[in-house]
Amino acid sequence: MQRKDVREVYKWKLSDIFSSDEEWEKAYASLEAGNDFSKYRGTLGTAEGLLAFLKAEEEVSRRALRVFLYAHLKRDQDVRETKYGSYVAKITSFFTRFESETAFSTPELTALADDVLDGYLADPRLKDYDYMLSRIKASKKYTLSEREEIILAQAGEPLSTASLAFMMLDNAELNLPEIEYEGKKTPLSHGLYSVIMNGKDRAKRKEAYELYYSAYRKILGTIATTYYGNVQKDIFYQRVRGYDSCLQMALFEEDVDESVYRTLVKSVREATPLMHHYIALRKKIMGYDKAYMYDIYPSLVEDAELKLSYEDAYDLCIKGLAPLGKEYIELFKKGRDEGWIDVMETEGKRSGAYSSGVYGIHPFVLLNYQKTTHDVFTIAHEMGHSLHTYFSNKNQPFAKADYKIFVAEVASTVNEVLLLKYLLKTTEDAKLKKYLLNYFLDMIRTTLFRQTQFAEFEERAHAMAEAGEPLNQDNLSRLYLDLNRAYYGDAVEHDENIAIEWARIPHFYTSFYVYKYATGITAAICIANRILNEGERAVSDYIRFLSGGCSTDPVSLLKIAGADLTSEEPFKAAMAEFAAALEEFEKLS
Ligand SMILES: [Zn+2]
Incomplete structure (x- = not known):
């Protein structure tokens, strides 16, 4: 299916971010014209100075995240389209520069005396940053002198070589043999290996399993070395930081x-x-x-596919998630009705599914909906992420909105479990x-x-x-x-x-x-x-x-x-x- 043939109701509404590419270009250009963060260097020792820096940083981050969101969602609609690929590259490189321009802040804050940090923690003007500041204070114990920190920062790149070498082997140079699959000889990629492992053909599974591991066995000494190198990198940081x-x-x-x-x-x-x-x-x-x-x-x-249309799948999710209450369900429907979700699989669209959101705008969900039971769960899963983002963004200041990896899969899995239990209870x-x-x-x-x-x-x-x-x-x-x-x-x-x-x-x-x-x-x-x-x-x-x-x-x-x-x-x-x-x-x- 081509994107142009998809009905609007199945497309996300990116005009909620920018009304046109021209608007995006303008926003990007104004970022580039940018801010000079070097003027904040050495000013974080007073509450006023710190607040001014944090506000300026937040203002730029918020605009840049919006620019990034539009670029990557547009790109994912059709990854073949180079225009949006270059949008993503531009804003990504902006972020790299922005990060390095503001990188002075963590060491500068960490170098402050405890009583100054305690003063910040007690200052109502800095309330939005209290958790961040408390972490800075806790990390002082493991922070070295300015000169030593410079050396450590310099060591970062060479110390990542072990891991990069593994990625190079695993993604490119590992000599995965060919296997006959669906009538033709095909290289046994990681993806194909996983497909065969999940498949019904036992002889094929055995063959793939043996071929796959034989490739790793040939370079096992090298991989043991890359892994040991990676562990040694951890030990290096652990020891020098105490x-x-x-x-x-x-x-x-x-x-x-x-x-x-x-x-x-x-x-x-x-x-x-x-x-x-x-x-x-x-x-x-x-x-x-x-x-x-x-x-x-x-x-x-054997397959027990529900074979539901997207509408019916969504309704089923609503029923399964009903225990989450009226407010949650209203928002869950809002997502469907107000253009959060890009539903259909179309040519060139990024595969899989995800939820993506930034502060100040509703979240977005990418699907490639097929009529499988698994895809019904995917709706519940991704909307779980989205509503987590929605609630956190709505109730927290920018500095505290972005939930961490540790809790990131909780909301999505809660939804899957609730839906599963509903289905188990209701199906005959x-x-x-x-x-x-x-x-x-x-x-x-x-x-x-x-x-x-x-x-x-x-x-x-x-x-x-x-x-x-x-x-x-x-x-x-x-x-x-x-x-x-x-x-x-x-x-x-x-x-x-x-x-x-x-x-x-x-x-x-x-x-x-x-x-x-x-x-x-x-x-x-x-x-x-x-x-x-x-x-x-x-x-x-x-x-x-x-x-x-x-x-x-x-x-x-x-x-x-x-x-x-x-x-x-x-x-x-x-x-x-x-x-x-x-x-x-x-x-x-
Ligand atoms: Zn997830």
């Missing part, structure tokens, strides 16, 4: 207590018998004597029920169990290196294999290929990131349950969480909604959900 461990450093930056990480790992570890049971059940249903890791991806249920169709339960089980398998397995791997690898043990292909593979056994149990073979899975995970080059997926889904399940059980009170707490932006640390924000990740309770609740779904699924199988 953190206790790399984990502590990463969590400090996120303002998350280490107990959250420990509780996650402990709780998921305790629940691994459930995963073992699920894997054994999969093997039984699939009818295999022996199961391998390439058998754990395909859905156990056993096949659909099984499909939905399988969907839920796999969501928890991949997001809660698997990401925690990764989190444990990272933690242990870092701990080994911190204790002076060099990391190499042997000890990394041994560690990974042990973890794989612990997580998946005896119903599946743990072969030499899965032992090197660590070598193909790009996320490991952003250390201590993936655990946030696991805590996010845990919080979401806990919050969805509370909404269903407690009704209005839980809803109003949840709306307060959605309205919280980044006004305080993420764990405290989640506590507002009733998910206390410093306790075991939400993890136990999530696992109880998994157990219940597993039991029901087994009964139906």
Whole structure:
């Protein structure tokens, strides 16, 4: 389908950002004519000076974000169109310059004496910035002298070489062999590998699995070195800044207590018998004597597609999300009716789905709606992000509106869980029920169990290196294999290929990131349950969480909604959900 053939009701309304490209050009030109931030250097030592700088910075950020939003949404409508590609490039390079022009502020603030910062924290004029300032104050402990900080900043680029080398290997130079797929020889890309792993053809899965890992095995020593290099980079920063461990450093930056990480790992570890049971059940249903890791991806249920038109899918979401109350549902409808969403798949349009929003304008959602059950969930998911953005932008000042990664997948997952529960409750169709339960089980398998397995791997690898043990292909593979056994149990073979899975995970080059997926889904399940059980009170707490932006640390924000990740309770609740779904699924199988 061509974009010009799509009815207006299915298109987002970018004129809400700029009425025309000419308006965009004007806004961009005025940014370029810009501000001179060098005049603020050395002025942050007084409240007046700081306030003047922060206001100026905010004013430019707000305009620049609007310019960026329009450019990237326009580009994504048709990525072949070079005009908007160059819009994106222009504003991206503006941001780089803007960031470097204002980069003096963090070190300048960090260098201020505690009593000056305390004065700022008590100053009502700086209230919008109190959380940011409290973080600056806390980070003083780990900040070095001005000269040392300059050296550290200079070291940033060379220290990223290990990670860049991995990306180069993994995206370009890894010699992935060809495989015969749908009648023709095709290179086994990462994308095709994942398609085959999720497919029904077992022989093909086995072939792809072996080919794929054989390519990694050939360069395993190199990848062990790039990974070790990346861990050493973390250790370098940890040591020179004086953190206790790399984990502590990463969590400090996120303002998350280490107990959250420990509780996650402990709780998921305790629940691994459930995963073992699920894997054994999969093997039984699939009818295999022996199961391998390439058998754990395909859905156990033949397609049970809802095949709904977009209108019906949207209405179904409204019904499923009804427990979120009238205010939420009104906004959910507003999104559909007032041009937030770009619905249809058209030629050249960016694939997938996302939500994108900036301060001062309603959020936007990109879909490529197909009549699959999965795509109904995608509507609920992306609108979950959008309404989180909407509430935070509406209720917070600019400086506190942008919610952090730690909480970013909560609102989207709450919506998925509510919709899923509604469908399970209302459908009479056993096949659909099984499909939905399988969907839920796999969501928890991949997001809660698997990401925690990764989190444990990272933690242990870092701990080994911190204790002076060099990391190499042997000890990394041994560690990974042990973890794989612990997580998946005896119903599946743990072969030499899965032992090197660590070598193909790009996320490991952003250390201590993936655990946030696991805590996010845990919080979401806990919050969805509370909404269903407690009704209005839980809803109003949840709306307060959605309205919280980044006004305080993420764990405290989640506590507002009733998910206390410093306790075991939400993890136990999530696992109880998994157990219940597993039991029901087994009964139906
Ligand atoms: Zn998402």
